[in-house]
Amino acid sequence: TMAAARLCAVLLPLCASVAAVRGLFRGGTGDYRRQVSMELNPGANGSVGLDLLHVRAVGPGDTLHWVLGSQGPPALLLVHTDSPNSSLTVDWPRLLSRNSSGSLKVEPQSSVRYASALLFRRIWEYDDTNDTADPTHAPPSSFLPPYELDQFSWDDLNRTLNRSSLSAQLCGRPSSSSSASADTFQNGSLCLEFSAFDSWGRSSAWPRLLHSANTSQLRVLIKGVAVRSNHSRLVLELAAVVPRDQPSRVDTLHSIDDEYSPTIFQVCQWVTLSPGSSSAALGFSQWKPVGYRSEKLLTEFATPARHSAPEPRPAPARPSLARAFFGEQLGEGYQVSGLNLTFGIAGEPFYNSTQYLSWTVLVGVGSPPWDSFSVLVLSIMAVALGTPALLLLLGGVCVCVKRKGRAPPQYEPIN
Amino acid sequence: MADGEERRGLLDEDESEPAIPSLPGSRHDPASRRPMSAITDPSTLLHRIVVLVFMCFLGFGSYFCYDNPAALQTQILQDMQLNTSKFMQLYAWYSWPNVILCFLGGFLIDRVFGIRLGTVIFSLFVCGGQVIFATGALLNMFWLMEFGRFVFGIGGESLAVAQNTYAVSWFKGKELNLVFGLQLSMARLGSTVNMNIMGWIYSRIQGLVGFPGYTTLGITLMIGSATCIFSLICALILGFLDKRAERILNKEQGKTGEVIKLTDVKDFSLSLWLIFIICVGYYVAVFPFIGLGQVFFIEKFNFSPGEARAINSIVYIISAPASPVLGFLVDRTGKNIIWMLFAVLSTLAAHMMLAFTFWNPWIAMSLLGVSYSLLACALWPMVAFVVPEHQLGTAYGFMQSIQNLGLALISIAAGSILDSSGYLFLEVFFCACVSLALIAVVMLYLVDFLRGGELNLSASARGKLQKISDAE
Numbered sequence: 052t053m054a055a056a057r058l059c060a061v062l063l064p065l066c067a068s069v070a071a072v073r074g075l076f077r078g079g080t081g082d083y084r085r086q087v088s089m090e091l092n093p094g095a096n097g098s099v100g101l102d103l104l105h106v107r108a109v110g111p112g113d114t115l116h117w118v119l120g121s122q123g124p125p126a127l128l129l130v131h132t133d134s135p136n137s138s139l140t141v142d143w144p145r146l147l148s149r150n151s152s153g154s155l156k157v158e159p160q161s162s163v164r165y166a167s168a169l170l171f172r173r174i175w176e177y178d179d180t181n182d183t184a185d186p187t188h189a190p191p192s193s194f195l196p197p198y199e200l201d202q203f204s205w206d207d208l209n210r211t212l213n214r215s216s217l218s219a220q221l222c223g224r225p226s227s228s229s230s231a232s233a234d235t236f237q238n239g240s241l242c243l244e245f246s247a248f249d250s251w252g253r254s255s256a257w258p259r260l261l262h263s264a265n266t267s268q269l270r271v272l273i274k275g276v277a278v279r280s281n282h283s284r285l286v287l288e289l290a291a292v293v294p295r296d297q298p299s300r301v302d303t304l305h306s307i308d309d310e311y312s313p314t315i316f317q318v319c320q321w322v323t324l325s326p327g328s329s330s331a332a333l334g335f336s337q338w339k340p341v342g343y344r345s346e347k348l349l350t351e352f353a354t355p356a357r358h359s360a361p362e363p364r365p366a367p368a369r370p371s372l373a374r375a376f377f378g379e380q381l382g383e384g385y386q387v388s389g390l391n392l393t394f395g396i397a398g399e400p401f402y403n404s405t406q407y408l409s410w411t412v413l414v415g416v417g418s419p420p421w422d423s424f425s426v427l428v429l430s431i432m433a434v435a436l437g438t439p440a441l442l443l444l445l446g447g448v449c450v451c452v453k454r455k456g457r458a459p460p461q462y463e464p465i466n
Numbered sequence: 467m468a469d470g471e472e473r474r475g476l477l478d479e480d481e482s483e484p485a486i487p488s489l490p491g492s493r494h495d496p497a498s499r500r501p502m503s504a505i506t507d508p509s510t511l512l513h514r515i516v517v518l519v520f521m522c523f524l525g526f527g528s529y530f531c532y533d534n535p536a537a538l539q540t541q542i543l544q545d546m547q548l549n550t551s552k553f554m555q556l557y558a559w560y561s562w563p564n565v566i567l568c569f570l571g572g573f574l575i576d577r578v579f580g581i582r583l584g585t586v587i588f589s590l591f592v593c594g595g596q597v598i599f600a601t602g603a604l605l606n607m608f609w610l611m612e613f614g615r616f617v618f619g620i621g622g623e624s625l626a627v628a629q630n631t632y633a634v635s636w637f638k639g640k641e642l643n644l645v646f647g648l649q650l651s652m653a654r655l656g657s658t659v660n661m662n663i664m665g666w667i668y669s670r671i672q673g674l675v676g677f678p679g680y681t682t683l684g685i686t687l688m689i690g691s692a693t694c695i696f697s698l699i700c701a702l703i704l705g706f707l708d709k710r711a712e713r714i715l716n717k718e719q720g721k722t723g724e725v726i727k728l729t730d731v732k733d734f735s736l737s738l739w740l741i742f743i744i745c746v747g748y749y750v751a752v753f754p755f756i757g758l759g760q761v762f763f764i765e766k767f768n769f770s771p772g773e774a775r776a777i778n779s780i781v782y783i784i785s786a787p788a789s790p791v792l793g794f795l796v797d798r799t800g801k802n803i804i805w806m807l808f809a810v811l812s813t814l815a816a817h818m819m820l821a822f823t824f825w826n827p828w829i830a831m832s833l834l835g836v837s838y839s840l841l842a843c844a845l846w847p848m849v850a851f852v853v854p855e856h857q858l859g860t861a862y863g864f865m866q867s868i869q870n871l872g873l874a875l876i877s878i879a880a881g882s883i884l885d886s887s888g889y890l891f892l893e894v895f896f897c898a899c900v901s902l903a904l905i906a907v908v909m910l911y912l913v914d915f916l917r918g919g920e921l922n923l924s925a926s927a928r929g930k931l932q933k934i935s936d937a938e
Contacts, residue, residue, distance in 0.1 A: 307766075307822055313888030314765045350885050351549045398544060428894050435894075435901035442908045450915060464934070 085110045085264040087217055087249045091209055094141050101147075102208035103372075104219055106247045108264065109135050113164075115416065116157055117267050119245050121205040121221055122146070123371025124290075126170040127245070127269055128155075129334065130376075131416045132162040151370040152378035165333050167323065168292040168373045169414055171271065172364075172389065174198040174241070175286040176278060184395040186286055187359075195279050197288075201369055202226055203241065217247040239275030239406070246270075251420075257348055258312035258339040258411060261422050266337075266415030273408040283402050287410065290364055290389035291321065291336065292373050292381070299323045299388065301361055303340070308422050313350045315341045319358060320419045321390075337419040342394045342410040344402075356410060357393045364389035508711035517636055517707055518645060520700045522652040524585070525629050527697030528622045529656035531596045532560065534690055537664040537775060538683065539760045545679030546608055550758065554881030557757050559612045560619035561874035567620060568866040571627040572724030572859060581635065581720045582705035585628040589694075589701040591621025596691040604684025623866070627722060632704065635720025647790040654786040656693070661779030664690060665771060724859030731864060737852050737921065738861060740910040745845060745869050747903030748810060750876035751817065751896040752838055756781060758880060762820075762889050767827055777831050784835030785842075792836075793843040800925035802844045802851075803911045809841035810907050814900045821893030851921055 085108040093105050106117040114137045118128040130139075138158055145154035157163055177186050178193040186194075204226035211220035221243045224236040246254065251263045262268055273285065293299045301321045309316050319340050322332040338356075345352040366381045367373060377385050394408060395401075402408060413419070505512050535542060535556045543553055575584040595618025602610030629649060637645045668686045675682055711717055756778055763774035796805050812833050819830040853861040876899070884892050914921040920931065 305824060307824065308890050309766075309888035310891050311888075313884065313886070314761070316766045316889075348886070349549055350888075351543070351547070424890075428891060431894050431898055435898045439901055439904040439908060442905055442912075446908055446912045449912065453916070 083110065083264045084250045085115070087247050089212065089214055089217065089219070089247070091212060092141075093139060095143050099143060099147065102205065102221070103141065103146075104208055104212070104221075104245070105139050106217070106267070107139070108247060108249065110264065111135070115265065117245075117247060118155065118372065118376070119208075119219065119221060119243070120372035120375075121203075121208075121223065122151075122375070123367050123369050123373070124170045124172045124201040125203075125205075125221060125223070125243055126168050126372040127267070127414055128168045128372055128376055129166065129267075129414055129416065130157045130163055131165040131334070132157060132159075133164050134159065134162040137162050146370075146375055149370060151375040152381075153375070155372070155376040165323075165416055166292075166376070167294075167334050168376070169269070169336055169412070170290040170292070170367065170371075170373060170387075171200050171243070171287070172290050172367070173200060173288040174273065175288060175391070176283050177286065178280045179282045179284045179395075179401065182282070182397055184284060184393070184397045184399065186284075186391075186393055195283070198225060198236075198241075200241070201367060201371065217249070218245060220244045236276055239273070239277065241276075242270075242272040242274065244268075244270040244272060253311065254411075256346070256409075256411070257343055257353075258315060258341055260337065260339065260411060260413045261311075261420045262413055263415070263420050265417050266413050266420065268411060268413050270409060270411045273402075275406050276402075277406070278402055281401065281403055284393075284395045285402055285408060286394070287392040288389060289392060290387050291361070292377060292385050293323050293388050295384055295386045297323055297326050297333070299361065301358060301390065306422060308424055310425055310428065311422065312339050312341060312353075314353060315339050318419075318422075321361065322419065332418045334414075334416045335419040336412055336414050338410070338412040342408055344400070344405045345407055346409075352405070354394050354399055354408075355396050359391045359393075361388045361390045363387065508707070508714055508717075514636055517704065518648070520704045520707070521629060521632050521636075521645075522649055523700045524589070524632075524697055524704060525626060525649060525653050526656040527589075527596075527694035528592050528618075528625050529653040530660045530693045531592070531599075531618065531690055532622060533657050533660050533756070534596075534599075534664060534687060536757045536760060536778065537661045538668060538686065539758070540764070540771060541665075541668055541679070541683055541686075542603075543761075545683045546603070546606070546611075548608070549881075550884045551878060551881030552608070554754065554757065554877040555612055556615050557754065557877040558874040559615040560622065561870040561877070563616060563619045564623045564870040565867050565874070567624055568870065569726050569728070569860075569863045571624040572722040572726060572863070574624065575628055575631055576721045576724070581628060581631050582708050585625070585632070585701045586698070586705055588621040588625040588628055589698040591617055592625060593621075593691065593694040593698050595619070595621060596687070596694045600684050600687035600691055602684075603680055603687050606680040623870070631720045631722045632708070634723075635708075635717075643793070644790075647793065650789055651786040654782040654789075657782040658779045658786070660690070661775050661782070665775050722859075724863070725856065726860050726863050727857075728860065730857045730860040733857065734861065734864075735852060736913055737910060737919065738849070740906045740913065741845065741848055741852065742865055742868055743906040744806065744810070744903045744910070745865055746872035747899050747906060748813065748841060748845075749869055750872045751813065751899040751903075752781070752834070753873055754877045754880040755817075755896055757877065758884060758892070763827060766889060767824070777827060780828070780831045781835040781838055784832060785839040788836055788839040789843060792840050796840075796843045796847075798925055800923050800928055802848050803907065803914065803922040805840055805844040806848075807904075807907050807911070809837040809844065810900060810904045812837040813841075814897060814904060817893055817897045817900060821890055821897065848921060 087106060087108045089104065089106050092099060092103050101122050102120070104119040108115040108117070112135060113131065113133050114135055116130040116132070116137070116139055118139065120126055120128070140156050140158055142154040145151055175186070175197045176195045177189050178195065179189070180193070183189070202225060203223035205221055205223035208219055208221055213219065222240045224240050246268045248262050248266060249264055251261070253259050253261055254268065256270070260268065271287065299322065301319060304318045304320065306316055306318050317340050319338050321336040323334045325331045325333045340356045340358070342354045342356045343352050344354055364387050366387045374381055381387070392410065505516060507513055535553065539553065542548065543550070575581055579587060595614050598617055599611050599614030602608065602614055630646070633645045633649060634642065664686065667689055668682060671685050672682045675685065712719065759778040760771070760774045763769040763777055764771060769777065796802060816830040816833040816837065819825055820827060849861050849865065850858060880892060880895070883895055911922060920928070923931065
């Protein structure tokens with residue numbers, strides 16, 4: 052045992068340093084992998100009129116359940132259990148009825164460690180004739196009737212489900228029964244691109260957020276909408292279901308690395324903190340305060356996204372995924388907290404110039420991943436600093452040797 | 467030794483007076499000159515100060531308009547709907563003609579046009595180029611703006627050569643360094659005024675005109691070209707005064723005295739090539755950075771546009787007083803390579819501070835300004851130590867030519883790096899360029915030391931060496 056202890060004492064720091072170096076390259080998310088499986092409408096018989104995507108990411112000692120649904124406002128539900136055998140059960144008749152609370156359950160219920168949901172409620176449109184991009188100070192008359200996302204009709208999720216890349220796309224437009232804003236969406240759509248991950252990585256579309264096995268990514272795409280005025284700008288209203296007694300806040304952190312999202316030096320994180328601790332997070336939503344006005348990866352299409360402070364909002368009234376899972380807890384143990392994301396800045400082109408707006412958010416458990424320098428940057432700096440240092444060292448040695456070897460001059464010049 | 471110094475002093479005094487052939491009875495006999503007031507007499511100091519004023523303002527317009535793109539970066543990007551790499555083409559097109567013109571400038575002034583006509587022609591190019599640039603903005607044609615910058619480039623650098631030639635012609639001798647220093651300070655003043663004023667002018671024009679952005683931009687650039695017209699007037703006045711002085715004092719037209727022989731390139735020593743590498747590696751990390759600096763400070767450090775422009779101009783503001791002071795320092799102490807080492811190391815430190823920290827960027831930019839001035843004072847005189855006098859013209863021409871080539875290429879590269887990979891990667895790229903210059907400095911020291919060379923002598927040692935070689 053003494054020999055074993057000594058071996059451990061030697062190996063542990065070595066492993067730790069190797070892990071640290073790997074962690075440095077992978078942003079501290081480690082080499083954690085999960086087994087991810089996707090199923091559409093679990094337990095349903097035939098077509099049920101709405102789509103529910105259930106993604107199960109199983110790790111060594113826990114499971115993450117992701118549920119993407121379009122009932123009510125489109126929502127992404129996250130349930131973290133500490134058992135690798137937990138499962139989602141759906142009471143379909145109850146889910147489709149008026150009172151759907153409790154129709155989504157994760158069994159065994161005692162294993163649920165953390166649950167939250169991210170809801171997309173409305174897209175506001177305001178007429179920015181003064182080009183200030185400041186909806187908080189815009190006159191109420193400039194606000195056009197918003198697009199209520201719980202009144203949208205959604206396309207079939209089965210067609211966009213891709214099990215090999217673990218992604219799905221939920222696209223919708225106002226249903227004919229919604230208010231007069233239906234005709235502006237003729238050829239356009241609001242799409243939510245969902246991606247689940249089994250290990251760490253980085254997507255190819257900007258802002259290329261670093262994701263890990265503990266996260267999934269949602270990309271909001273508002274494409275081809277014929278807005279109602281030439282000076283329209285859009286505001287996205289989000290809401291999150293957070294535990295009532297545990298504090299949650301939105302932090303804007305500075306990052307010196309903008310390699311993956313050029314000219315963006317900030318990261319926003321909406322974290323739910325664990326009770327009694329002000330730094331350890333239970334769960335988070337992370338995004339970069341930028342939206343993009345085109346698919347092309349060019350910095351001229353970046354548009355700043357500013358968020359408001361989260362405020363308590365009323366729970367969704369109609370049957371919704373949030374109510375289906377949280378049920379009566381929605382008014383008691385949990386509360387709905389919402390914020391507005393404003394896109395654009397004074398002087399920038401309006402939505403009409405490209406008719407394209409995208410924004411990406413990363414949802415997950417634990418602490419949010421933190422970006423680190425790419426291997427290329429680190430190696431360039433190593434070479435750029437190392438080579439001159441080496442040369443200086445060698446040169447210094449050379450000079451010293453030469454100086455010692457030089458015979459002192461015997462004669463001084465006369466003049 | 468004392469003899470040698472006195473002898474040299476006498477020679478200098480002889481050379482500083484304009485040559486006056488004293489043929490009796492000729493029209494140019496000094497005795498037959500009409501008495502003139504002090505200010506109109508070309509041989510008096512007062513008149514030469516008047517000429518100095520015009521000489522300094524000769525280059526003001528060119529330096530003012532050179533950095534117009536940097537001062538109006540956000541406006542140009544927005545109004546002409548560009549990405550950064552296309553924006554940097556505005557700087558690249560300025561540098562392209564100078565890759566070749568650096569060799570031809572002296573030849574054109576000495577043999578083809580003469581100093582007076584040459585200055586006026588180059589000023590016309592500067593003026594015309596800026597007007598074409600502004601017209602391109604007014605008509606929303608980016609290719610015309612690039613063409614305008616090309617024409618502007620043809621005139622810009624050659625005008626600097628003409629300005630130096632005028633200075634040597636009027637102020638040869640002990641006042642020359644002061645005049646060069648003053649001209650450089652005026653140039654930097656022009657850049658600084660440009661950085662801080664153009665944005666303000668743009669916002670005032672925007673208030674007056676309700677038109678789309680490119681019209682406002684065009685009007686602002688046209689206002690900027692007024693400085694070029696002012697410089698053109700100075701060129702005309704200088705030409706008149708110079709012709710008048712030639713008539714009165716029978717002074718010869720100034721010549722650059724440069725002899726460019728491209729075949730001399732094969733005789734350049736390793737030390738000279740290392741100096742070229744230092745020049746290219748260093749300046750490509752300064753000028754394109756200033757060109758792109760405004761948006762960097764706005765985005766990373768959350769500066770307002772006015773603050774960002776001010777901090778961008780701090781390099782020039784510092785260099786205006788620092789250049790003469792540091793030049794004096796380097797002249798007194800010698801050891802040019804050590805000063806260059808300090809300059810390059812502190813520039814590397816400045817770029818790393820800007821890249822990897824959020825420390826107040828005023829520190830890094832001030833450091834950059836001081837080290838930029840220090841390097842200029844230590845680097846350019848070194849060419850004269852390495853190269854024999856008859857090859858000096860070729861060496862300087864070649865150095866400026868590859869400097870412009872490097873600036874043209876790296877400006878475009880910097881723009882596209884920024885567009886695809888962001889500011890951190892751009893700063894890392896600049897760090898790599900400065901590190902290349904640093905490697906070249908270290909190697910220059912080693913090569914010079916191992917060959918027993920004389921580049922890094924202290925001023926007193928160099929003075930002794932000069933006396934010995936003069937006595938031989």
